[in-house]
Amino acid sequence: MWRRDCKMANRIRNRDSGPGQLLLLLILLLTGAFDSDAAQPPAASQQYRNDLIRNARLDWGLNAPVADFAAQLHQESGWNPRAVSPVGAQGLAQFMPSTSEWISQLMPELQANQPFSPAWSIRALTKYNRWIWQRVNAADDCQRMAMTLSGYNGGLGWVQRDKKLAAQRGLDSQRWFGHVAAVNAGRSKANWRENRHYPQRILLELAPRYLTWGGRSCAEPA
Incomplete structure (x- = not known):
């Protein structure tokens, strides 16, 4: 495992030796993102895989970052389609009622507005992520997906x-880790901390266990 981690570390270091990328590397190593023995997808997730x-x-092409989205659903609801958060977010993808209403008006195919429907929630999540992705610029796909997830969690x-x-x-506005993630433009401390934890946990802790479902945005072990 150490040899594989060193090889991956060299790949990341060669791509960009800036402080943000070095911070990303440290997080990957500390969270065990390169560990082939990482936890597997929970049984509850399997019925939604296909x-x-x-x-x-459909929205992202054949190389869609499926592992990222699976990890996001894992983080949002633990794969529970009936989940309701303390603040009222609903379903697999945990849309707030106002957000699901807005999405149903923005995207005609989602006009049914059914956040407790797994099919609707999954479709809405992939399309909403794509909508945010198209409105942010970043240095690479990993940084861009982190910004996309931050937008999903707290707003574009x-x-x-x-x-x-x-x-x-x-700081570098094209990099999330160590740069954009380090500043707070006015959110409460609690909301800011939650928002910063969200993409880090999804991309660096949870996504590795879903790699057999499809690719992910951040560095994969060779």
Whole structure:
């Protein structure tokens, strides 16, 4: 395992030796993201696997980051289609009622507005992620997906404000880890901490266990 980790470390280091990328490497190593013995997908997820792969590829193409989206659903609801959060988020993808209503109006194929329907939730998640992705720029797919997930969790407007503030402070607005993630454009401390934890847990802790479902945005072991 150590030899494989060193090889992966060299790949990341050669691509970019900046502080943000080195921080990403450290997180990957500490969370065991390169460990082939990482936990496997829970049994509850298996019934949704094919539907997620199909929908992800419809919106993102054959190389869709399916593992990222599976990890996101894992984080959101633990694969429970009847989940309701303390603040009222609903279903597999944990959309707030106002967000699911907005999405149902924005995207005609989702006009049914059924957050407790697994099929609707999965379709809405892949399409909404794509909608955010198309509105953020980043240095690479890993950084861009982190920004996309931050937008899913807290709103695209906050991502844009954080990117602007990062640039004003001399940080790289095209990089999430160690740069945009380090600033707060005005959120409460609790909301800011939750938002920063969200993409890190999904991309670096949970996505590796879903690699057999499809690719992921951040570095994979060779």
